[in-house]
Amino acid sequence: MKFYDCKTAPSPRRVRIFIAEKGLDIETVDIDLRKGEQMSAEYRAINPNCTVPALVLDDGNILQTTAGIWAYLEDLHPEPALLGATALEKGRIADVRWKIEFAGLMAMAEALRNSVPAMKGRALPGPDDFEQIPELAERGKQRVQLFLDRVDTMIGDKPFAAGDNYSVADIDLMIMVDFAGWLKMGLPKDADNAQRWYEAVSSRPSAKL
């Protein structure tokens, strides 16, 4: 198995942390997005979508999204369960994860990709070039703020984002909060539940990755 990563990007970090939490050791290749290595002919042969992460399996099959890689590795290595162990946990984690990805990570990506000069003409990941839309950057920032303000309620008195156990929802949410730091945005200081949760998840060894 070979994992195509990029040390500086939030998306493959979701897989890096997942692999570490599972205690797996997978050969890793770094694709430097800042140098545009994802657009090379060599990498297009692995992933025509030109995105990281990707996971090349021993039989030659290739998974090209975080969702695909997570589902595959969870089935091969069910412990510790990061997508849930029971029906209710699986449902709850998928539920919370979707909300974090749609209202958090995607809003953050819209805010960033539609505003920073380095992303000019590259407002979406993937093989197609799209111009930045300043109004979308602005809407993205508003949504990120709304999202961050609601994390406290999302966590409530639970230890983790989707309940009693650490899961992919925590990986997504921690990466969202760290990612928001790029725009100098963060969890409200007085959001006690959110702060307590962030302190716990970001002190895990996997969070250093």
Added chain:
Amino acid sequence: MKFYDCKTAPSPRRVRIFIAEKGLDIETVDIDLRKGEQMSAEYRAINPNCTVPALVLDDGNILQTTAGIWAYLEDLHPEPALLGATALEKGRIADVRWKIEFAGLMAMAEALRNSVPAMKGRALPGPDDFEQIPELAERGKQRVQLFLDRVDTMIGDKPFAAGDNYSVADIDLMIMVDFAGWLKMGLPKDADNAQRWYEAVSSRPSAKL
């Protein structure tokens, strides 16, 4: 269990078809989005995000996204597997599903919600109001066209979107194609693989729902 549906919206249709393919019989309540019933105090108590679908479990737990409902029902009723039976199938289906949702369904939603008069001030689902962004509608239409043109390659010579078996990837893709019809867009007539696939999935009894 009680399933909150809306007969005229694409998102809950994903759950309706899933339930039918599993052969389940779940009590269903219709929420009329055209009348704004999702914004009522009664429905907010079930789903503060004001979106359908939602699934209220017998123990009072509530799942508020298609992703959550699918994961829960798949675990309770594993046959027929719609999220995959093996590690590779699970990975592949999650992979293809993500691509369809991101590059297809979301682009389609952006195109529609940012252009039709009935969605003025409601460019995103959820509890917050956002104004339409005409440039985003335009970009959405471009992306929908790119996506539809690539379905033929995505299907290739496989019977179904993610391989040998019918899965949630087929549900998402069929709904995407039907949804694109609202903008008078569709699969290219000469896309033989895509047309053969669409004919097969849309003739299943569940597709009538």
